[in-house]
Amino acid sequence: MATGCVRPPAPLDIAPLQPVSVAEAQAQNLAGPLVRWGGTIVSSTVEPEETCFEIVSRPLDSQARPLTTDQTDGRFWRARMAFTTRRSTPRAAK
Numbered sequence: 001m002a003t004g005c006v007r008p009p010a011p012l013d014i015a016p017l018q019p020v021s022v023a024e025a026q027a028q029n030l031a032g033p034l035v036r037w038g039g040t041i042v043s044s045t046v047e048p049e050e051t052c053f054e055i056v057s058r059p060l061d062s063q064a065r066p067l068t069t070d071q072t073d074g075r076f077w078r079a080r081m082a083f084t085t086r087r088s089t090p091r092a093a094k
Contacts, residue, residue, distance in 0.1 A: 022057045022073035038066040
């Protein structure tokens with residue numbers, strides 16, 4: 001018989017996230033608030049200093065992973081300040 005102890009991970013040490021949807025940010029031309037969006041990567045553009053991803057937004061589950069659904073708030077762009085190959089890119093953006 002094996003026994004064990006499980007401890008939940010420590011909370012993320014980040015500033016509070018703003019409850020702003022992709023559609024709200026686009027309609028209000030917002031820039032700057034810390035948000036958590038996710039979705040499906042539909043295209044990427046690789047440049048020498050960064051890689052930009054076009055993402056179709058999807059609602060997130062309790063683990064902050066995109067749900068498989070047709071529901072969307074639209075598309076958004078995410079830039080990563082590094083060269084990124086397809087192999088190192090996750091199937092769903094977080």
